[in-house]
Amino acid sequence: MNGTKPKRVYFYGTCLVDLFFPDAGMAGIQLLRRAGVEVVFPDGQTCCGQPAFNCGYFEEARDVARTQVALFPEDLPVILPSGSCAGMMKVHYPELFHGQPDEAKVRAFSARVYELTQFLVDVLDVKLKDLGEPVKVTWHSSCHAVRDLGLKGEPQALIGQLANVELAPLAREYECCGFGGTFAVRHPEISGAMVADKIADATATGASVVLSTDGGCLMNVNGALEAKRSQLKVQHIAEFLWERTRAR
Amino acid sequence: MNDPRTAILGRLRASGDSGPLPDLDTAVLERRQWPAAQRPAQLRKGMEAVHTEFLEATPADWPAVIRSFCEREGLKNLLYGPTSEAGSALAAAWPAGGPALKPYDRPVETFKEELFNGVDAGFTGTVGGVAETGGLLLMPGPAEPRLMSLVPPIHIALLRASTIHDTFWSAVKALGWGRALPPNALMISGPSKTADIEQTLAYGVHGPKRLIVVLVDDQA
Amino acid sequence: MHAENEVHFRDAAAKALLDPQLRANFRRAMDGLIAKRKAQFPDPRDLQDLRDLSTAIRSRSLLCLPELLEQLEASCAKNGIKVHWAETCEQANELILGLLEARGAKTMVKGKSMVSEEMHLNAFLEKHGIEALESDLGEYIIQQDGETPSHIIMPAIHKNKDQIARQFSQKIKDAKYTEDVDELTAMARKVLREKFLNADAGLSGVNFAVAETGTLCLVENEGNGRMSTHVPPIHIAVMGLEKVVARLEDAAPLYSILTRSATGQAVSTYFNLITGPRGEGEKDGPQEVHLVILDNGRSRIYADPQLRATLRCIRCGACMNHCPVYTRVGGHAYEAIYPGPIGKILTPQMEGVGVRHDLIHGSSLCGACGEVCPVEIPIPEILVRLRREATHEDLGSKVAGKGTGRTATEDWAWRLWAGVIKRPGLYRVATWFATRFGKALPANAPLIKNWTQSRTKPVPARRSLSERMRAEGVPHE
Structure with missing residues (x-):
């Protein structure tokens, strides 16, 4: 991407990162700051509204979305460490607000939304220097990062910059891990079968860490691995990148 | 109560404005082009991949090529259309003795049993290729009745290289099929096949077990 | 009707998941089909252009649907094809029975037709003393075993060859046991050839009906479709009213994207264009051709601008092949004529969104279906819309069973959720409690126990990101 790089951005933590993966959020912010970007973290962040939206409760989702959009008034990029939530804000907010009085305002907000790795690669063009020990990892692509946002290998490109990291391809990388929000509790048997297959494929790579960009996938895959007492760990890509490249 | 036709069309019509029709951009179809000299090879590649067999022939020797195929395979007879262009040319060049030419010249009602159980191969022309x-x-x-290319266990088809089109889409336009069609027209790419048992390909499930294309090089 | 009582899909899926043979059969088949489709579209630009063109063709057809259907009827009449209309499956069945009885037909061979499955035509005809025999090999296999299709293109995909070998050795007269696919196929050929030879009538579906020329286009590999439509003295074709296209030129790209998307074939063995009964001087072909156009809820789907996209479907089955849910549970768990993602949006629209509430929710919304759909049906969006319709009766739509999936519990839950999430103060209190005491939540609490049947309980971090950001003093606004 050409043009001047933004000097300031907003960071939207997302509810799952806020509550379950705060280290990933912190790492994302640090990666941005190291790239010379001032990070604004507005207080009052809760959830993008996706759970209600996906279940068809649009009024409730809109109520929530309005409070969130209002937190980001300045014309700055809004960076999310999650493909799914970024997809909600970028792609589904305009649908959710279609025909609403504040549609234009929401559309303008949506246009500023980026998933973190997308922003690091496509906008900031960051260069990483690996300071970590040799390790083998595998990558789980979040469905919404790929299909809603159209990520084109940005996370893999970042991992590829790390000299001591071997990226083992995950069989059926295109396939959903089975999270799907309320799907995981409404259809626990199917969801459970999906995540069981996902961790089997991940284990077969021989990697020691599964990386992803999505809190939902991480929570799901991590829970299944722990239940199996697997040695395999999951980590948010932001945390992984930051840990390996930070000056100690 | 309305009759079903009136009711259905009425409901469809009541379903609001039709809106502007989206444009049809056919560039992706137009990009699929081959020089005339390369089309036979391209056609062969596709058809051989699905087990079609090819016999090469010239405008002069194709009846002899078919004859020797029939002899080689030990066929007792070959069904043909005596009034079709290809059929009459074949008959004119067919020596007496050996495999017999069997004309399909009666309504199927008087011929069904024989067609299903007494024919070794059927021979048809084609109006082109893709x-x-x-x-x-x-x-x-x-x-050239419909069942000639379907019921006998072997279908032998005569294809002139000069009649091969780039795509089915361009053939439809060139042959004027979009304006008027006979009661039956079709495209055939190979012998009858199925993958309904465990995704394993098996040939000759209902129709011909073998498709033999006699490819006539008439482009020189 | 309460959604809480409607858990058929969950139960049926849970049962299917316990069958390792079934899961292995589907996984292997779907992996193969995904790879074969991919190989057919090496150039992403060509694929997208072809999808755009196909989508535009189907959209145009739907925009002009009533006019095209009338044109089709007139063209068919000119060609000698008699067109019949049916609002319901019952009407369609009666129509067909009437045609058969008037000609004293006792046996009918069938080419593959999902619409006839929709009508439960075989059972209806058997009840009236007419044998309806499926002749597509896959359909033949499942009919013989009293089953329904588990996939719209590959109906017997849930069976492996050992199962079929056992079945044939028991059900086909004088058949020996063999697992050789060629030999199994030859056995079916022998039985079915006899049937084609003697059948009083033939029935087929329609892949595309061309309005301008009055042509019925049939796509197939086996030749049973041609047998069923050309050998018996009468051919009856059944189609959903959405299957019409304006011109034969329009059918060409649809045909191309259909076979590539469905089975990863560049072309099928046969693309059969039927434009009339036996013509003057012809020696074979049926004396009569009839076309039955079925509504069965389609005109109601048509009435909704968003849901209308459902009718673009060309029945390739790619959405099933790529669906992580379908791959694991197979087609029968859906307890519907059309399984998989397309079935998940079509079945509830036909049968009611309330009674099919748990089917509509049986998707992680991963989007794989929408991504591969050759006519770009936004299946995930439509699923969300149907979820919304199921729990809201007052949206002004014509969706069947709207509002009947609504429960006080779910309404209340989302209201409570929104009440907390839209109030940062409350949310802060809630997360404070979650971070301090979330660990103490029992793993067998309602909903949590659904999660923990395959996973450990998620434990909140000791300090939330917001809390840490406030503490670390990164600029706030």
């Missing part, structure tokens, strides 16, 4: 995917274009009719 290079992109491989395929033969046939227009069955009075001179």
